[in-house]
Amino acid sequence: MANNLINGTLDACRAAVALFKDRSRSKTARREFWALEPEECTGMLNDIGMSPAEFDEAMHPPYASEDLLTLAMLSVGIDPDDFDTLEFARSHFMSRTCITCPRRRKCHDRMQAFDFEGHYRDFCPNSENFLKLLRKRCDA
Numbered sequence: 722m723a724n725n726l727i728n729g730t731l732d733a734c735r736a737a738v739a740l741f742k743d744r745s746r747s748k749t750a751r752r753e754f755w756a757l758e759p760e761e762c763t764g765m766l767n768d769i770g771m772s773p774a775e776f777d778e779a780m781h782p783p784y785a786s787e788d789l790l791t792l793a794m795l796s797v798g799i800d801p802d803d804f805d806t807l808e809f810a811r812s813h814f815m816s817r818t819c820i821t822c823p824r825r826r827k828c829h830d831r832m833q834a835f836d837f838e839g840h841y842r843d844f845c846p847n848s849e850n851f852l853k854l855l856r857k858r859c860d861a
């Protein structure tokens with residue numbers, strides 16, 4: 722009983738520390754982004770189809786500073802650096818979908834558990850795009 726209580730308290734502390742670190746990383750990423758040259762910021766936001774206000778808003782959800790798109794691609798077997806992948810991701814606004822995704826916590830947890838590839842079809846807003854990219858790779 723006492724052990725359960727202690728373990729529960731430790732888990733809550735660890736979760737609070739992780740949340741604090743995550744918030745801190747997101748704040749740093751946001752600050753570093755806006756420290757770039759204005760044209761660079763505008764170019765990058767145009768590339769992913771976001772306004773400055775949308776980008777700021779997107780820095781609040783969990784794991785906002787983490788590149789979950791690249792990790793997701795690697796997890797399902799897509800080369801994130803392949804030219805065709807980059808073109809497809811750009812034209813289908815995959816980065817925007819990831820950055821504004823309401824499932825980032827679940828996505829992150831699945832990545833941590835190394836079972837994203839087995840479950841992403843159930844919750845990932847980019848799942849259709851991943852499937853199209855995988856089909857393209859098979860057709861090539």
Ligand code: SF4
Nearest residue numbers: 793819822828845847
């Ligand atoms: S669930 Fe899909 S869209 Fe959402 S952050 Fe993860 S990879 Fe991106």
